[in-house]
Amino acid sequence: MPLIEACGLTKHFPLRRMFLFGRPEVVHAVDDVSFSIEAGETLGLVGESGCGKSTTGRLLLALMEPTRGHATFQGRNIFALEARERHRLRARMQIIFQDPFASLNPRKTVRQILAKPFRIHAPMRRQKEEAAIVELLETVGLSPGHLYIDRNPHEFSGGQRQRIGIARALALKPSFVVADEPVSALDLSVRAQILRLMQALQRELQLTYLFITHDLAVVRTVCSRVAVMYLGKIVEVAPTAALFSRRLHPYTDALCSATPLPNPRLTRARERIVLSGDLPSPVSPPAGCRFHSRCPRRMDRCAEEEPPLLGVGEHHSVACHLFPEGR
Amino acid sequence: MSSALLDIRGLKVQFRTSRGVVRAVDGIDLAVQPREIIGLVGESGCGKSTVAHAITRLIPSPPGQIVAGEIRYRGSDLLRVPERDMRSQIRGREIAMVFQDPMTYLNPVMKVRTQITETLRLHQQLNAEEAGRKALEILAHVQIPSPERVAKSYPHELSGGMRQRVLIGIAIACTPTLLIADEPTTALDVTVQAQILRLLKDLVRDLQSSLLLITHDLGIVAELCDRVYVIYCGRVVEHGDVYRIFESPRHPYTIGLLRSALSIEEMRDELVAIEGQVPNLMAPPPGCAFHPRCGFCMDICRREAPGPVPAAEGHEVWCFRELP
Numbered sequence: 001m002p003l004i005e006a007c008g009l010t011k012h013f014p015l016r017r018m019f020l021f022g023r024p025e026v027v028h029a030v031d032d033v034s035f036s037i038e039a040g041e042t043l044g045l046v047g048e049s050g051c052g053k054s055t056t057g058r059l060l061l062a063l064m065e066p067t068r069g070h071a072t073f074q075g076r077n078i079f080a081l082e083a084r085e086r087h088r089l090r091a092r093m094q095i096i097f098q099d100p101f102a103s104l105n106p107r108k109t110v111r112q113i114l115a116k117p118f119r120i121h122a123p124m125r126r127q128k129e130e131a132a133i134v135e136l137l138e139t140v141g142l143s144p145g146h147l148y149i150d151r152n153p154h155e156f157s158g159g160q161r162q163r164i165g166i167a168r169a170l171a172l173k174p175s176f177v178v179a180d181e182p183v184s185a186l187d188l189s190v191r192a193q194i195l196r197l198m199q200a201l202q203r204e205l206q207l208t209y210l211f212i213t214h215d216l217a218v219v220r221t222v223c224s225r226v227a228v229m230y231l232g233k234i235v236e237v238a239p240t241a242a243l244f245s246r247r248l249h250p251y252t253d254a255l256c257s258a259t260p261l262p263n264p265r266l267t268r269a270r271e272r273i274v275l276s277g278d279l280p281s282p283v284s285p286p287a288g289c290r291f292h293s294r295c296p297r298r299m300d301r302c303a304e305e306e307p308p309l310l311g312v313g314e315h316h317s318v319a320c321h322l323f324p325e326g327r
Numbered sequence: 328m329s330s331a332l333l334d335i336r337g338l339k340v341q342f343r344t345s346r347g348v349v350r351a352v353d354g355i356d357l358a359v360q361p362r363e364i365i366g367l368v369g370e371s372g373c374g375k376s377t378v379a380h381a382i383t384r385l386i387p388s389p390p391g392q393i394v395a396g397e398i399r400y401r402g403s404d405l406l407r408v409p410e411r412d413m414r415s416q417i418r419g420r421e422i423a424m425v426f427q428d429p430m431t432y433l434n435p436v437m438k439v440r441t442q443i444t445e446t447l448r449l450h451q452q453l454n455a456e457e458a459g460r461k462a463l464e465i466l467a468h469v470q471i472p473s474p475e476r477v478a479k480s481y482p483h484e485l486s487g488g489m490r491q492r493v494l495i496g497i498a499i500a501c502t503p504t505l506l507i508a509d510e511p512t513t514a515l516d517v518t519v520q521a522q523i524l525r526l527l528k529d530l531v532r533d534l535q536s537s538l539l540l541i542t543h544d545l546g547i548v549a550e551l552c553d554r555v556y557v558i559y560c561g562r563v564v565e566h567g568d569v570y571r572i573f574e575s576p577r578h579p580y581t582i583g584l585l586r587s588a589l590s591i592e593e594m595r596d597e598l599v600a601i602e603g604q605v606p607n608l609m610a611p612p613p614g615c616a617f618h619p620r621c622g623f624c625m626d627i628c629r630r631e632a633p634g635p636v637p638a639a640e641g642h643e644v645w646c647f648r649e650l651p
Binding site: 048049157159160187188189190191192193195196199214215216217218219220221244254255256257258259260261262263264265266267268272274275277278279 | 370371472486488489516517518519520521522524525543544545546547548549550569570573574583584585587588589590591592593598599600601602604605
């Protein structure tokens with residue numbers, strides 16, 4: 001049984017403008033998204049701004065209610081739990097945020113920030129709590145913990161703050177962690193440090209990650225499987241190596257083609273796919289396949305009929321009329 | 328004496344703060360030849376943006392100050408040019424800048440057309456009608472699909488990619504000889520970034536201008552640049568032709584950056600990182616600024632700052648390991 005399952009998750013945000021007649025407008029942030037995550041794996045969720053990946057991450061943690069659909073954790077629907085069970089579930093699923101400057105309360109000390117999860121879910125005596133916090137800090141590479149425990153966030157660098165954010169997420173030894181762009185705001189030389197830390201922690205604590213990012217190079221490096229999103233829909237899911245070598249969906253192909261390589265010979269020799277136009281509005285997404293308006297390989301059918309997500313190989317699915325089932 | 332379009336020698340820029348003096352740029356030499364694309368690469372706080380702002384004398388003063396050096400543009404030192412001439416002849420006309428976040432640099436209460444005609448009328452003395460027509464031509468030139476509609480719009484009504492094209496349009500309106508782009512695509516999605524980078528490359532080629540591209544993204548450098556300067560702690564640590572820098576880097580910082588750079592083409596078995604963090608520019612380490620993080624650190628590195636050593640034709644490294 002997969003650890004996490006998204007089942008037809010849909011989230012529409014109503015716009016504030018109210019019309020007297022006709023339906024109020026909504027932002028179709030996430031539309032009928034289904035996938036599963038096995039225990040111990042790192043699933044990458046990639047897409048550009050507005051594709052719905054962050055919203056999907058938050059839905060999986062029950063940080064908001066879906067408009068339709070549901071999600072399960074160890075087989076149980078997380079939206080159908082009683083208050084007490086939901087509270088206990090929170091300790092098993094956590095989040096690491098993107099912005100190491102915005103995600104830590106600047107007026108609290110590291111001690112206060114890291115004590116919070118314990119006080120809510122596993123209160124203990126002060127000395128034990130302090131020992132737990134120090135151990136947590138050392139687990140994320142801020143050693144010796146005693147040096148850092150009474151400092152405020154502004155006294156740390158971006159990379160160190162992100163380590164504190166990771167420590168906070170791991171305090172209660174969760175099974176599932178959503179990492180929402182955890183290294184995008186960090187310098188290049190620090191990114192590798194943090195990714196390495198996340199991988200080591202995954203092995204040590206048997207974590208399962210949903211790794212949300214727009215950066216394909218990061219995905220290639222740390223994810224075992226990848227799901228690509230466009231305008232609220234999943235367009236392709238595959239094991240990492242297969243996704244990058246086969247790039248079946250035209251959008252996946254365009255994304256890979258658009259990502260520059262840190263190698264002048266290779267990157268200049270490549271054939272580039274440059275998409276025309278801008279991203280359509282999620283308030284009124286195109287009919288049929290949402291990508292058809294920018295797709296270099298569109299057919300007539302694409303503007304009328306939405307392609308379903310179909311299996312095309314070993315754990316590989318694509319939502320595209322170019323790949324009817326089995327081919 | 329060089330035939331370089333832009334020749335910076337010994338540039339030092341400092342910022343005085345209540346907690347001390349930040350040595351943002353600490354002795355940089357840099358040259359841009361005609362029709363060349365130069366990459367200035369480094370991480371946040373390394374001083375690369377400060378160099379860009381110093382060239383057009385846009386450093387806020389106080390607290391900033393250019394304390395040493397010369398910036399020779401076509402032979403004349405821009406640091407000695409009167410402000411009046413900087414405004415009328417240099418900025419927007421000879422040298423134009425494209426910044427990172429178009430929303431911050433476009434006037435939110437002015438229509439796009441007015442923002443372009445403003446620069447045209449200032450530098451080319453066109454009347455309102457001529458400037459209006461030229462503005463539409465410029466919008467078409469930067470590949471905006473419906474120039475009339477965009478000309479009548481306000482920046483907030485446009486997408487990020489469109490705004491950046493408008494900013495580029497304003498920059499090239501008076502056909503500058505040197506275009507400085509400071510992280511022009513950082514705020515954009517990767518598919519839009521590909522469009523904008525291609526646009527910049529085409530424009531610069533058509534105008535026969537040079538481009539000084541400031542970025543932390545090694546992929547962008549590999550994609551566009553002819554030559555690269557690697558900056559660390561306000562100093563150049565290595566510079567050379569793009570192929571040499573990527574294929575035969577000599578400075579430990581450059582080597583570390585390249586090894587920790589992630590790519591969609593490679594599956595890494597092991598993630599390599601540069602240990603430690605960027606030092607505080609108010610109290611940089613003595614000697615070579617990189618020495619605390621350097622795996623090859625020797626005694627001399629802790630005491631003295633290395634000078635440039637040629638590694639090959641057009642390739643210099645600031646490192647004691649490099650034997651002349």
